[in-house]
Amino acid sequence: MKKLIILFLIGMKGLASFAQGNPETVMPRDNNRPYALVAGGSKGIGYGIAEALAKRGYNLILIARHLDTLQKAKKILEDSYSIHVEILTFDLSFQESAAEITDWCIKRNIPLKVLCNVAGFGGARDYLSLSLDSLRYMVRLNVESCMALSLTLLPLLEKNAPSYILNVASMAGFAPIPIKNLYSATKSAVVFFSYSLSYQLKEKNISVSCLCPGPVFTKPEIVKDTKEKLGWFGMKMALGPERVGEVAVKKTFERKMIIVPGTLAKISSVIIRILPRKWVVNLYGRAGDKSKNK
Secondary structure: OHHHHHHHHHHHHHHHHHHOOOHHHHOOHHHHOOEEEEEOOOOHHHHHHHHHHHHOOOEEEEEEOOHHHHHHHHHHHHHHHOOOEEEEEOOOOOOOHHHHHHHHHHHOOOOEEEEEEOOOOOOOOOHHHOOHHHHHHHHHHHHHHHHHHHHHOHHHHHHOOOEEEEEEOOHHHHOOOHHHHHHHHHHHHHHHHHHHHHHHHHHHOEEEEEEOOOOEOOOHHHHHHHHHHHHHHHHHHOEOHHHHHHHHHHHHHOOOOEEOOOHHHHHHHHHHHHOOHHHHHHHHHHHHHHHHOO
16 A cells, blocks of 8 residues: 555656656657758658668758658658657758758757758750759759758757768769750769769768669659669669668668668669760760650
């Protein structure tokens, strides 16, 4: 009987402290975890990366343009992995976005250890048919946003070192592709930026990695495009965003510089980089011409 009374009193004391707002009882434990920021993290490869980080216990800051997809991602990740997810709506092609995101993180004293620059725009149209607005949008989103966030968030990453930057490019960054020459040029810029930044930040204990996947089936039109232009080989090489995200995060934490998920994609990326550029241009050019004529 005495034991029951003691247990009852202990329980009442705990309940009272909860009601009074005892920080040890009310404060979510997961707020002490490190944070990873995923720019473009609401769907596709970005969501795959976010989920892989959530599995490893990271709290997340997801950034995208559309609130509805962010809210959906937040609910799934918080319910599945018992982490805390912040969501921010920004168009990362806007010049002021990087500074505003950084200010938000600094004001909340976010312990940021991982920055993932995933946001990007592909587009299926030929460069020669692009408007100037579309051209500028792709350059700002694919290149400038990555460089800007890496620069403005650098003090937070340095403060919480060892830390990691993961930039998302593409296998298209290894090759000049006539029908998508602006896209491949922007991804090539991300690859070379990552190489250079990796060297600059190694003494600060900040690792820089660059994800260069082959085809990733994030949309039905990508499946169709891959089948038409790359045939059975492209279909075999393609992966889902979950697999790509898992490989990307695993290799980032292993401090791998260039990350190409999938065996066939790895082999292809090596061949593309070894072959003379003129051959690669002709190869991709003919594949593009063939798909146009279908």
